[in-house]
Amino acid sequence: MRKYMEKTTNPCHVIICNKCGKKIDKKDGLQKEEVFHGEVRWGYFSNKDGETHTFDLCEACYDEWIRSFQIPVEIKEETELL
Numbered sequence: 001m002r003k004y005m006e007k008t009t010n011p012c013h014v015i016i017c018n019k020c021g022k023k024i025d026k027k028d029g030l031q032k033e034e035v036f037h038g039e040v041r042w043g044y045f046s047n048k049d050g051e052t053h054t055f056d057l058c059e060a061c062y063d064e065w066i067r068s069f070q071i072p073v074e075i076k077e078e079t080e081l082l
């Protein structure tokens with residue numbers, strides 16, 4: 001979940017983990033923690049035709065979520081960080 005605040009000329013936004021409610025602050029354009037952002041647009045063959053669902057998960061909740069998978073996530077290591 002993303003909240004946008006435009007109080008000043010420097011808009012900051014706050015990301016809130018949808019699962020545990022933890023706030024991930026963004027200060028001076030820098031996000032202090034990585035989050036998982038999910039977005040899916042459900043189509044005709046779903047029961048949610050035309051709906052777009054978005055959510056954010058903190059790293060702890062993401063880890064918990066993927067641990068429940070039958071098949072583990074594919075992990076690729078970046079050889080070069082930008």
Ligand SMILES: [Zn+2]
Pocket residue numbers: 017018019020021022057058059060061062
């Ligand atoms: Zn969380």
